[in-house]
Each structure stands twice: as C-alpha cells, then as structure tokens.
Amino acid sequence: MRSAARGIYLSIALASVTVAAPVQAKTLTAVMHSDLRVIDPLITTAYITRDHGYMVYDTLLAIDSDFKVQPQMASWTVSDDKLTYTFTLRDGLKWHDGAAVTAEDCVASLKRWAKRDGMGQKLMDFTASLEATGPKTMTLKLKEPYGLVLESIGKPSSLVPFMMPKRIAETPADKAIPEQIGSGPFKFVQTEFRPGVKAVYEKFTDYVPRSEPASWLAGGKVAKVDRVEWLTMPDSQTAVNALQSGEIDFFEAPPIDLLPALESNDEIVVRVLNSLGLQTLGRMNFLYPPFDNIKVRRAALLAMNQKDVLDALIGNPKYQQICGAIFGCGTPLATEVGSESLVKGNGMAEAKKLLAESGYDGKPIVVMAPTDVAALKAQPVVAAQLLRQAGFNVDLQSTDWQTVVTRRASQKPPAEGGWNMFFTNWVGADIANPVVHVTLSGRGKSGGWFGWPDDPEMEKLRDAFARSTDLAEQKKIAAEIQARVFEQVTYLPLGQYNGPSAWRKELEGVLDGPAVPVFWNIEKAD
Structure with missing residues (x-):
C-alpha cells in the first residue's frame, strides 16, 4: 500500500511538471535541495537562489580548483602602490536580451552587491571610488591597500557579485529586481516558472565561453544540454524513486538514510561534489527579548550539543564531524577556542543555572522549523528539545524553507510575524575567513546579516584581519574573533557535514566545486 501510494505520488509529481520541450531538445532534469521561489540573488543568501544565479548570471572573476582567483568576464591589473585595480571586460559578452555588456553595467552591479553583502560592504569601506573609465574598463581606487579585493569580487557563494544590466542593477538594494536578464550560459524561462513545481532554463546560444577548461567556477562554461529543468519534489523518497527509474537525471541532496539504495544501483553515481563540506548553525535575533540578553544567549549556547544535532541530521560518521572551529576544521584558521561545551555536550547544568539567573520571563521563543528541506529539518527540532531541557519555553513553528527565507528578513517583533531563532547551513567557502563569514558581521540593523548583532569590536577585529597579510597574525586575529563569537554568542556553530549528490550515469562531466x-560542462548521453 505504501509503495503504491509513492508510485501514485510520483506519477502526479512528474505529470505536474511535464511540459513539451522543443523538438530534439536535450533536457536535463534535476531535483534540487529546495524549491525555488525568491529569484533575485541579492535579496537572500538562500543557496537555491544562489544556484539559480549561477544559471542565469556570470561573474567578473571566479575561483578555480586550486583556490585561485581567475578572470571570468574580466581580466585585471594592479598598480605598483596596490591602490588602483583596473578591470577589462573580454570580447563577446552579451546580455540575454542581445545588448552588449558594458563597464557601466558591471559597476552598477558591483555597487548593488556591495550594499547587500558583508564582504562587499567591507570592500567598500576601503574603496575611494569605483567607476567605468571606458566602455569595457572599470577602475577601483582604494583609500589604503586592501588584500581581499580580488577574493571579494571573485567570491564564490552567497552573496555572489553577479553581473546584471545597469537598468536592473540600479534597482534599490532592498527591492527585488523586476526581470531576470543575465549574461550567463543559460537563460531563465520566465513563462514556465511555477514556484513549488518547476524552474526552467534554456541554453543561451550567444554565450561565448572562456577557452580554458572548466575548473570549479572558473574556465569555460560550456552548456552541453539545451534545457535544464528543476523539478520540485518535497518527498525525498519520491525523488529517489524518480532517479532510479530514470525519470529525473540529478538529485542534489538525497538524505543520508536513503543513500544505500542509490549506492547499490549500478546506474547511479553518488559523490560529494563540495569537498569543503558545510557547517550547520543556529542564529538568534538580537533585536528582541530574550536573546537581546547576553546571559540568555549564553544559556542557549550551553544547552546545545553538536553530537545530538549531527546524529539527527546525518546519523553517519562517514559524513559528519563534531567541530568547534567557526572557520571550519582542517582549515588554516581552525581553532577550538571557546567551543568546549558544544563539542563535549556538557553544558546543560550550567545552562539551567544561567537561564534562571538571567531574568528570562518564560515568554515563548519563536523557532522557525522548515519541513521541506532534508538538510534543515532536524536542527530546529533537536535544538528546541535541548532549549526546553534548559528551561526555555519554545514555540516551534513548522513551515516551508522559502517561508523561513522570507520571514527571517523581517525585523518585526516575534509576535508580529518576526522570529527569535532559525537554523541554516553554510558551505565551507562561506565561512573560510572573518570577512567572507557574513554571520560574524557586527553592523547591526543597518547592514548586518539576519539576527543583526551590533558589535563594533567585532568589526574592528574583522578590519584588522582584512588589513593583515601575515598568516601568523591572521591566525591570531581569527582566534580572537572566535573567542568573541563564543563570548557574545554571535551564533551557534553546530558541527560539520558533507552532503553527496546523486545522478544517473548517462550524465558525464559533472563538476566538483x-x-x-x-550545470554547464554536463553532457547527457542519448
């Protein structure tokens, strides 16, 4: 009966997303880790929106598999005094509406990105001017030497400095862009976009890829299929069934407990594409009680236990790692400073004591709990139970992830549609240093990440790291930053994990990253 029900569900799901593709079009179908609803890649740090961005838009610079910044849309030169960077667009760049890409477009795009992104904000702190100095030339002048200019503009993950036409990039940074016009290898098919059902992309035939081989996000972005369709399947078992039967080609994030069925199938490839892994974390809202009180935040930190979270989220030692390093274990900046209670899980008694002393009045804390993303279901449930054990009154509100993504941007009180706590995951590239790690921002309501801690001391430390070019000094500053994270409870690092993807063997050229x-470089056999 259960199997029959799944079969019916699969038939309905696939029927609901089937649209006649152009004759002879080669289509790659994928189930991503989340449904796509927000499509402006600068409005949210949600990874599904970032992934959509890479389909439609291109970047000036990109990171290759050696962690080096490479030219993508533009090359660059640097003055001897390290104060002037000149970027020159390569030939053949067109927007999806046929217009040529200009330097003015790219300057407007960088300026909008810099208003939204933590690393962009920090770059602008050091920038004296950024302007188009020719049809294909941009000049960035610094107030003082800054060592992360190229790393900022070549940033690989949320928020990515995607290039857009000037008329679109001039949209106010807090408002969604009105249309999806990029210069990337695929075009967004707006007429076929059905949130909750599917998103469709078509090959941009006028895209001129770089001549170098594809390497991570750098090199030639060669679209080798005509269409890519992202299908929404909230039920993971349905997606697994569809992959095994050949009704979809690619499943980005199969749950760990369903991997054995895929690994035993000779027609399926299962592989971790992101060797840097992910850090899972909790974030509290600093604007409202009770987490505006450092003692309450500290009690919540002491109540957490990484092992409990990871066992519920992953449950397989092969793919999970207890880790107290906010910049990721195994990285140059890794340190365990301040993380003892998290990694040992021995802070509950102290959590109860501190909460009792804090003045917490027992008012329910609103914890947002997405139910439709496998990688985000377990954390709020486990954390809610741990918080209750410590003495918190928890209101666990179940919803879909896209509602969380929208709601977490609200600065309204929890009783008026706001929130007190949510959970998410950062890929290793997004936590690798204090400047890219947007969760560390201490800019408060005016420019910080969701939760909005106001911490000038943190900003001083991040500036000091940005100015430093000595690895030993950088490590020292990073350790000071980690100590402050745990002192102020800027966020709750809850461990690391790797999430494999799965695809049918008919696909060749799937890139690590x-x-x-x-979805460029992928060929699909007939």
Missing part, C-alpha cells in the same frame, strides 16, 4: 552545483 567549492559550493555550487553547476
């Missing part, structure tokens, strides 16, 4: 599943 630092963060993003990409």
Whole structure:
C-alpha cells in the first residue's frame, strides 16, 4: 500500500511538471535541495537562489580548483602602490536580451552587491571610488591597500557579485529586481516558472565561453544540454524513486538514510561534489527579548550539543564531524577556542543555572522549523528539545524553507510575524575567513546579516584581519574573533557535514566545486 501510494505520488509529481520541450531538445532534469521561489540573488543568501544565479548570471572573476582567483568576464591589473585595480571586460559578452555588456553595467552591479553583502560592504569601506573609465574598463581606487579585493569580487557563494544590466542593477538594494536578464550560459524561462513545481532554463546560444577548461567556477562554461529543468519534489523518497527509474537525471541532496539504495544501483553515481563540506548553525535575533540578553544567549549556547544535532541530521560518521572551529576544521584558521561545551555536550547544568539567573520571563521563543528541506529539518527540532531541557519555553513553528527565507528578513517583533531563532547551513567557502563569514558581521540593523548583532569590536577585529597579510597574525586575529563569537554568542556553530549528490550515469562531466552545483560542462548521453 505504501509503495503504491509513492508510485501514485510520483506519477502526479512528474505529470505536474511535464511540459513539451522543443523538438530534439536535450533536457536535463534535476531535483534540487529546495524549491525555488525568491529569484533575485541579492535579496537572500538562500543557496537555491544562489544556484539559480549561477544559471542565469556570470561573474567578473571566479575561483578555480586550486583556490585561485581567475578572470571570468574580466581580466585585471594592479598598480605598483596596490591602490588602483583596473578591470577589462573580454570580447563577446552579451546580455540575454542581445545588448552588449558594458563597464557601466558591471559597476552598477558591483555597487548593488556591495550594499547587500558583508564582504562587499567591507570592500567598500576601503574603496575611494569605483567607476567605468571606458566602455569595457572599470577602475577601483582604494583609500589604503586592501588584500581581499580580488577574493571579494571573485567570491564564490552567497552573496555572489553577479553581473546584471545597469537598468536592473540600479534597482534599490532592498527591492527585488523586476526581470531576470543575465549574461550567463543559460537563460531563465520566465513563462514556465511555477514556484513549488518547476524552474526552467534554456541554453543561451550567444554565450561565448572562456577557452580554458572548466575548473570549479572558473574556465569555460560550456552548456552541453539545451534545457535544464528543476523539478520540485518535497518527498525525498519520491525523488529517489524518480532517479532510479530514470525519470529525473540529478538529485542534489538525497538524505543520508536513503543513500544505500542509490549506492547499490549500478546506474547511479553518488559523490560529494563540495569537498569543503558545510557547517550547520543556529542564529538568534538580537533585536528582541530574550536573546537581546547576553546571559540568555549564553544559556542557549550551553544547552546545545553538536553530537545530538549531527546524529539527527546525518546519523553517519562517514559524513559528519563534531567541530568547534567557526572557520571550519582542517582549515588554516581552525581553532577550538571557546567551543568546549558544544563539542563535549556538557553544558546543560550550567545552562539551567544561567537561564534562571538571567531574568528570562518564560515568554515563548519563536523557532522557525522548515519541513521541506532534508538538510534543515532536524536542527530546529533537536535544538528546541535541548532549549526546553534548559528551561526555555519554545514555540516551534513548522513551515516551508522559502517561508523561513522570507520571514527571517523581517525585523518585526516575534509576535508580529518576526522570529527569535532559525537554523541554516553554510558551505565551507562561506565561512573560510572573518570577512567572507557574513554571520560574524557586527553592523547591526543597518547592514548586518539576519539576527543583526551590533558589535563594533567585532568589526574592528574583522578590519584588522582584512588589513593583515601575515598568516601568523591572521591566525591570531581569527582566534580572537572566535573567542568573541563564543563570548557574545554571535551564533551557534553546530558541527560539520558533507552532503553527496546523486545522478544517473548517462550524465558525464559533472563538476566538483567549492559550493555550487553547476550545470554547464554536463553532457547527457542519448
């Protein structure tokens, strides 16, 4: 009966997303880790929106598999005093509406990105001017030498500095762009976009790829299929069934407990594409009680236990790692400073004591709990139970992930549609240093990430790291930053994990990457 029900569900799901593709079009069908609803890649840090961005838009620079910044849309030169960077667009760049890409477009795009992104904000702190100095030339002048200019513009993950036409990039940074016009290898098919059902992309036939081989997000982005369709299947078992039967080609994030069925299928490839892994984390809202009180935040931190979270989220030692390093274990900046209670899970008694002393009045804390993304279901449930054990009154509100993505941007009180806590995951590329790690921003309501801690001391430390060019000094500053994270409870690092993807063997050329599943370079056999 259960199997029959799944079969019916699969038939309905596939029927609902089937649209006649152009005759002879080669179509790649994929189930991503989440449904796509927000399509402006600068409005949210949600990874599904970032992934959509890489389909439609291109970047000036990109990171290759050696962690080096490479030219993508543009090359660059640097003055001897390290204060002037000149970027020159390569030939053949067109927008999807046929217009040529200009330097003015790219300057407007960088400026909009820099208003939204933590690393972009920090770059602008050091920037004296950024302007188009020719049809294909941009000049960035610094107030003082800054060592992360190229790393900022070549940033691989949320928020990515995607290039857009000037008329679109001039949209206010807090408002969604009105249309999806990029210069990337695929075009977004707006007429076929059905949130909750599917998103469709078509090959941009006028795209001129770079001549170098594809390497992570750098090199030639050669679209080798005509269409890519992202199908929404909230039920993971349905997606697994569809992959095994050949009704879909690619499943980005199969749950760990369903991997044995895929690994035993000779027609399926299962592989971790992102070797840097992910950090899962909790974030509290600093604007409202009770988490505006550092003692309450500290009690919540002491109540957490990484092992409990990871066992519920992953449940397989092969793919999970207890890790107290906010910049990721095994990285140059890794340290365990301040993380003892998290990694040992021995802080509950102290959590109860501290909460009792904090003045917490027992008012329910609103914890947002997405139910439709396998990689985000377990964390709020486990954390809610741990918080209750410590003495918190928890209101666990179940919803879909896209509602969480929208709601977490609200600065309204929890009783008026706001929130107190949510959980998410960062890929390793997004936490690798204090500047790219947007969760560390101490800019408060005016420019910080969701939760909005106001911490000038943190900003001073991040600036000091940005100015430093000595690895030993950078490690020292990074350790000071980690100590402050745990002192102020800026966020709750809850461990690391790897999530494999799965696809049918008819697909060749699936690329590894630092963060993003990409669909260029993939061939699909007949």
